[in-house]
Amino acid sequence: MNSELLATRKLSIRMCSCSGPQTLIGPVDLSVPEKGITALVGESGCGKTVVSLAILGLLPAGSEAKGVISFNGTDLLSLKEKELREMRGKEIAYIPQNPATALTPVLSAEDQIAETLYYHEGLTGASLHRKVISLLESMGLYNPEHVARSCPHTLSGGMRRRVAIAAALACSPRLIIADEPTSGLDSRTRKNVLDLLGRSSEGRAMLLITHDLEAALSVSDRITVMYAGEVVETGDIMDVFDSPAHPYTRALLSATPSRGLIPIPGNSPLLSTIPEGCRFAPRCPHSTARCRLRHPSLTRLSGTRVVRCDMPC
Amino acid sequence: MYWNYLVKRLAISIITFFIAACIIFLLLRTMPGDFVSNLVLSFGNTLPQETVEAFYRANGLDRPLHAQLVTFFSGAFTFNTGTSFLYGVPAGGLIADRIGWTLLLLIPAAVFSLFIGVLLGVWSSWKQGSGTDSSLLAFMMAVRAIPSYWWGTMAILFFAFLIPFFPLGGYTSLTVLDSGLSIQDVLWHAALPVVVLTLVGIPGTYYLMRNSMIHTLQEDYILFARARGLPETRVVRHAFRCALLPVITMSALQIAGLIMGSVFVETVFSWPGVGLLTTEALQNRDLPVLEAIFLLDTVAIIVANLVVDLSYPLLDPRVKRYGE
Amino acid sequence: MASKQRILLGLALSIIAVYVIIAIAAPLLTPYSPMTSCGPPLQSPGPDHLLGTDDLGRDIAAELVYGTRFALVIGFAGAAIAVTISATVGIALGYTGGRTDEVCSRIIDVMMAIPQFPLLLVLTLFFTPGLFLIALIMGVLAGIHGIRLIRSQVLSTSQAPFIEGVRGLGAGDGYIMRHHILPALGPLLSVKFVSTAQHFMVIGVGLGFLGLVDPNVTDWGQMISRATQYGGFSLGLWWWLVPPGIAITVISIALGVLGTRTEEANNPRLTLARM
Numbered sequence: 001m002n003s004e005l006l007a008t009r010k011l012s013i014r015m016c017s018c019s020g021p022q023t024l025i026g027p028v029d030l031s032v033p034e035k036g037i038t039a040l041v042g043e044s045g046c047g048k049t050v051v052s053l054a055i056l057g058l059l060p061a062g063s064e065a066k067g068v069i070s071f072n073g074t075d076l077l078s079l080k081e082k083e084l085r086e087m088r089g090k091e092i093a094y095i096p097q098n099p100a101t102a103l104t105p106v107l108s109a110e111d112q113i114a115e116t117l118y119y120h121e122g123l124t125g126a127s128l129h130r131k132v133i134s135l136l137e138s139m140g141l142y143n144p145e146h147v148a149r150s151c152p153h154t155l156s157g158g159m160r161r162r163v164a165i166a167a168a169l170a171c172s173p174r175l176i177i178a179d180e181p182t183s184g185l186d187s188r189t190r191k192n193v194l195d196l197l198g199r200s201s202e203g204r205a206m207l208l209i210t211h212d213l214e215a216a217l218s219v220s221d222r223i224t225v226m227y228a229g230e231v232v233e234t235g236d237i238m239d240v241f242d243s244p245a246h247p248y249t250r251a252l253l254s255a256t257p258s259r260g261l262i263p264i265p266g267n268s269p270l271l272s273t274i275p276e277g278c279r280f281a282p283r284c285p286h287s288t289a290r291c292r293l294r295h296p297s298l299t300r301l302s303g304t305r306v307v308r309c310d311m312p313c
Numbered sequence: 314m315y316w317n318y319l320v321k322r323l324a325i326s327i328i329t330f331f332i333a334a335c336i337i338f339l340l341l342r343t344m345p346g347d348f349v350s351n352l353v354l355s356f357g358n359t360l361p362q363e364t365v366e367a368f369y370r371a372n373g374l375d376r377p378l379h380a381q382l383v384t385f386f387s388g389a390f391t392f393n394t395g396t397s398f399l400y401g402v403p404a405g406g407l408i409a410d411r412i413g414w415t416l417l418l419l420i421p422a423a424v425f426s427l428f429i430g431v432l433l434g435v436w437s438s439w440k441q442g443s444g445t446d447s448s449l450l451a452f453m454m455a456v457r458a459i460p461s462y463w464w465g466t467m468a469i470l471f472f473a474f475l476i477p478f479f480p481l482g483g484y485t486s487l488t489v490l491d492s493g494l495s496i497q498d499v500l501w502h503a504a505l506p507v508v509v510l511t512l513v514g515i516p517g518t519y520y521l522m523r524n525s526m527i528h529t530l531q532e533d534y535i536l537f538a539r540a541r542g543l544p545e546t547r548v549v550r551h552a553f554r555c556a557l558l559p560v561i562t563m564s565a566l567q568i569a570g571l572i573m574g575s576v577f578v579e580t581v582f583s584w585p586g587v588g589l590l591t592t593e594a595l596q597n598r599d600l601p602v603l604e605a606i607f608l609l610d611t612v613a614i615i616v617a618n619l620v621v622d623l624s625y626p627l628l629d630p631r632v633k634r635y636g637e
Numbered sequence: 638m639a640s641k642q643r644i645l646l647g648l649a650l651s652i653i654a655v656y657v658i659i660a661i662a663a664p665l666l667t668p669y670s671p672m673t674s675c676g677p678p679l680q681s682p683g684p685d686h687l688l689g690t691d692d693l694g695r696d697i698a699a700e701l702v703y704g705t706r707f708a709l710v711i712g713f714a715g716a717a718i719a720v721t722i723s724a725t726v727g728i729a730l731g732y733t734g735g736r737t738d739e740v741c742s743r744i745i746d747v748m749m750a751i752p753q754f755p756l757l758l759v760l761t762l763f764f765t766p767g768l769f770l771i772a773l774i775m776g777v778l779a780g781i782h783g784i785r786l787i788r789s790q791v792l793s794t795s796q797a798p799f800i801e802g803v804r805g806l807g808a809g810d811g812y813i814m815r816h817h818i819l820p821a822l823g824p825l826l827s828v829k830f831v832s833t834a835q836h837f838m839v840i841g842v843g844l845g846f847l848g849l850v851d852p853n854v855t856d857w858g859q860m861i862s863r864a865t866q867y868g869g870f871s872l873g874l875w876w877w878l879v880p881p882g883i884a885i886t887v888i889s890i891a892l893g894v895l896g897t898r899t900e901e902a903n904n905p906r907l908t909l910a911r912m
Contacts, residue, residue: 089542
């Protein structure tokens with residue numbers, strides 16, 4: 001059995017807002033096994049990106065994370081900034097939302113890949129250069145020497161994406177966090193990117209953050225669904241796909257093109273005005289008076305299957 | 314290709330200078346209430362008519378406008394705009410004598426203020442929102458609000474008058490009569506004016522740098538650099554490389570501010586540079602000298618802009634090497 | 638934090654209000670005229686003359702009070718002229734576009750290459766101007782310099798979708814300029830007005846300091862320059878030298894605070910980041 005690499009327990013994130021600090025996100029209980037892709041799915045604004053920043057320890061100034069983020073047995077939240085920094089890039093890699101704009105415009109591709117290797121593995125000189133070239137090659141770039149010398153603005157969007165992924169994965173991290181890697185792409189590019197990510201994550205763990213349920217279904221092994229800042233359902237991808245337990249998951253699945261594009265009524269709540277009781281209750285077709293009063297807790301359905309609903313299907 | 318761009322920018326600069334010179338010429342020589350009658354009025358209108366006419370003739374002011382224009386331009390490129398009314402020597406020569414003294418103040422002040430402004434701006438943006446940042450911001454606002462001539466006067470009052478450590482003004486002590494001009498003595502006299510000019514120049518660079526850094530630090534690539542576990546010094550260097558470019562473009566504007574500052578500061582400290590020459594020429598209505606100074610300042614600003622424009626494509630890989 | 642900022646803003650506004658009152662009520666505040674000798678020269682401060690008298694026997698307090706008029710008129714009238722010129726020409730050019738815009742923009746580019754301050758000096762020398770003429774010259778020069786910024790702002794605003802929408806509803810050009818573009822420029826113009834006023838006061842007093850202002854006008858710059866030349870330092874008459882400098886510094890800082898607050902109020906991102 002695949003053991004757990006990353007797990008968050010009762011992770012809640014307080015963010016600064018106009019009317020004083022307040023809990024916005026959480027509790028989030030997330031589990032990423034050592035191998036394979038775990039998808040974290042939810043509508044935009046449900047707090048997926050904030051969770052990924054919290055794992056990296058890169059929350060914006062003024063916000064605070066509570067709970068436990070355990071990575072390979074250590075609690076990341078208890079680490080000092082320096083220890084955390086040594087973890088980032090070496091153990092945990094982050095592929096940002098738009099890798100095409102994620103490269104510093106005035107530095108060459110080689111500089112940016114090399115600096116990661118230099119700071120984490122202490123490589124220098126010719127061995128550093130060789131490693132950079134082999135990384136670029138493994139990303140499927142045909143002329144790695146030329147690409148290495150180029151500044152980002154001379155490369156095409158697709159090439160930039162590959163360079164950025166090479167820089168992120170340079171030190172063979174054990175966990176890769178990919179934040180919306182497919183947003184805003186046409187379907188062909190989307191497939192290419194997903195293939196590339198799938199290949200690069202072979203034998204490692206990946207947390208794929210996306211609002212694109214179909215992308216999640218096509219590549220991942222496990223799925224966690226978030227709604228309005230909290231986890232509503234977790235399970236193996238096929239189980240969730242075949243028999244979604246939470247009404248929100250079911251609604252999301254019905255909203256995919258292959259299942260008829262049925263919209264979910266209403267809007268998801270703003271994170272600052274979260275309803276009491278079940279957060280999905282106002283939009284849920286099966287909600288009862290009890291749902292609106294009592295906030296349901298996560299209940300284990302079977303093995304690794306967890307759902308936050310008092311009346312799961 | 315870069316050469317084409319260079320030649321084009323050079324041509325534009327020369328044309329700009331030519332037009333600026335034309336404008337100042339027409340403005341001063343064709344405006345209603347001509348200059349000399351104003352000058353005569355300032356003597357209480359007591360000069361005999363012959364003296365006035367002799368003055369016109371001596372300075373070529375009686376000739377037709379187009380002839381004056383030709384003389385003006387034949388001298389304009391060497392700043393020889395005529396004979397100083399006050400000193401009776403060519404204006405270009407006066408400027409040549411004084412420019413060294415001005416540069417002795419301006420160059421250190423420009424370098425120091427640029428360096429300190431950039432440094433504090435980067436620091437402030439990195440600590441954005443903290444106590445240090447807001448106190449630095451408030452301090453810079455105050456420095457900018459206080460006029461340069463008042464900074465100078467205060468500096469003299471405190472560090473030369475109340476605590477008589479620095480000299481009250483001028484460029485040398487009286488010992489010059491016995492032992493000749495000594496470098497230490499001149500530098501000792503230059504210290505306060507340089508400090509004041511530097512101080513006055515800092516806020517502009519500071520604001521530009523801070524703003525530019527704050528915008529850059531919000532970019533995706535900074536988050537990505539942090540997410541790769543790069544040390545914070547390296548992350549700031551990424552941002553700095555990108556944020557410095559707009560500051561360099563704007564630095565040409567700082568030259569104009571420094572020229573203005575030097576007029577006030579040299580006057581306060583009686584420092585014998587072009588700034589003090591400006592004030593003397595103004596107080597004595599010395600038109601040719603003022604025209605020459607005006608042309609000099611125009612050239613300084615045009616050249617500064619040219620240098621920035623020409624170096625920008627070399628500094629920023631995103632700009633195409635060969636111009637627009 | 639926020640309340641401290643509010644106190645600072647209130648303080649700045651009250652300082653500006655006090656200066657305006659002093660400028661208007663000058664004759665009521667001092668029995669002396671700032672231009673005529675009213676006692677022996679170089680007196681120390683005393684009950685008759687709160688800040689003593691200068692080398693010509695003029696009451697320093699009276700000069701100080703009347704000097705407020707000079708600074709305020711240069712600052713506010715000059716800034717009003719500058720902002721009006723920048724706004725009207727900038728809106729007209731940016732909104733009309735086409736050939737006129739191109740030709741005018743070229744001309745303005747060349748004008749901007751001419752250093753403003755030396756030009757200002759030459760012009761003031763030419764006219765030996767009084768108060769209003771200085772304000773006019775400064776306003777026109779700075780107005781021309783401001784056109785480019787306003788024009789580019791108008792260009793980006795007039796291409797915004799909401800302007801197209803309004804045009805689609807049948808609004809005329811004049812209506813759009815007055816009711817949509819001008820209000821959209823409001824924040825920028827108000828920031829520009831305050832910072833220009835501050836700049837002009839400092840420069841205007843500076844012109845007096847350089848001896849360029851009509852000697853029949855009372856201004857702080859001439860006071861400072863006279864004081865430094867006729868005994869402010871050598872005789873230690875600090876009550877003659879320091880008050881005019883403090884006066885210009887205080888109003889300049891007050892306007893600086895007001896300018897910063899106006900800028901922040903119009904740029905919420907900056908304020909958010911600062912919390």
